[in-house]
Amino acid sequence: MATNGLAGEWAEMDTANVSDDAPTVALPAGFAELLDRSFAGVVGLVRRVSDPSRSDPASLRAAVDIAVEVFAWARIRNLGDTDAGLTRVVRRALDRSLPLLTRPAHLCPLPVDLVPADLLDADLLTPETVTAWSTVGLSSQELRTALNDVDRNARRVGLATLGAQLTLEDTSALLDLRGDEALDALAEVAEQLTAHRRSSLRPSARTGAS
């Protein structure tokens, strides 16, 4: 209960404006090693979600801000330099990264181990869709809508694979999932992608488009 309340407050915390005059605490050895080993990687992961082309300097600052939040959270929980600690950090970073999928023109290319048929029913795989998804990817808006309707675990997998273009194998390793668990989670995302696309193709929606 307290954790939930804290998470809400923590989400509003602006770590960039924290006063440097505040008293500091020494980082324990295990946590310091975790930070040294994975901070830059977490920044890279978050930035792949928000700006895969790395063209916007502001995306780097935003990614660093999120990484600082995540590692401060990890510091409070005394996470150490273990795979379990890294997994919790990555999960937290992905949870905080979903709002970064906001730019209308942003496209999410599919990772190398996924094809459009893995994500849409056959009747929705028009040549235009296959071409678009195979070349430039799906829109961030479409992905975000689908991710909002799945559970947290599936959202993380969807964000890591479709948002950050990690392979399912890499995603499974980072999130400490078995291969079939990651597949099931991705299937949930695919269900929502299919459902939303199908609902957008209903006659009323098509009338407006035409």
Added chain:
Amino acid sequence: MSELLVPDSIAAPPTRSELVIDGLREPGVDLVAARHRVEVASTALRRRMLLTGAGVLLAAVIVGLVIWTIGRVGDDVETVAEESTTTVATSTTFTIPEAVSVTPVTTSSTVPAAAGVAPPAEPTSRSPLSAQLSVARGVSVGAPFTLAIDWNDADHAAAAAPSVTIEWNDPFLAAAAAEPPDAVCSAAGSPRAGRIERAFRYSTPGPRTIRVRLRSCGGTGPFGEDVTTELPLDVGGVAGVPLVAAVDSGAGDPDAAGAVRYASDTGGVETLANRSDAIDQVLRRDRTRRATVLISSAWNAGDVVLLRFPDDSCRWASLGTEGSSVAAVLTQQGCQPPRPTTTTVPVSITAPSTTTPPSSTTSTTSP
């Protein structure tokens, strides 16, 4: 150079997650500055946690004081009432004849019983049990959702919450087993309310009506309640997905008649003519095979089941757990059992009346 002399066997090889996160490393990140910012941020966060905790504690103390004060006022009122009752009872005691032996401490019902008076009177005014049904968000095929039943009874006589019987009205899944009603009550109760939650997954899309029957005190007698409430909802999802009923490996020959059936809500290859009481849960979508798998909630984690698809192919799956729901871990493909098992969960699915299953004719010849 000294590092080069360290044998490889001493350094632990990097794990897969280490390799992945290392590959994602963003160039140009200032780690020294990051460490400082994390230190500052964690200190600020810890301070906020302390302040939040203190605030919550203070609020709890205030709420406790308010409740305690209200309770004191209530106690005073009850004390006055008790004193009044005592006075009446005392005066009544004086009228009891000496022939009636009454123990010094007794219940009020003992006195009329000893005096040969009739059993407890029925309540003069009944406050019916009411219930409100709700679901947290939109319901879609295969997705677990929770039905919340908020009940309220101004004179709830039973000790426990009302028993619940839910008709989900899924065309392919059996209704949940009815909870047995509790015992008949002999006295009126006090105001009580609560929430009952039940989880379910629908097998097919379309409009459905959930019907909930609540019974307290057995649903009969002067203090019994028996109410039925409905909630219409629209189950979203894709129509036309084949349904596959899993069968436990204890059924033996997978080709035996009645062992495996599948269906489609739009008239697919084969139709489940009747619902089976054993099949009462949606397992999950098998996206690769475009099917929805139905199972029994009586099965347990680790049970091995057979899934047979409309194209006559098979998969064996071992049931696992995924939170409160049930998940399947596929073991191998093919229709032959992977290994002998001792699963004994009974499954009975009525054979379709219109079409002969492609496998049923081979049941007697299978080795």
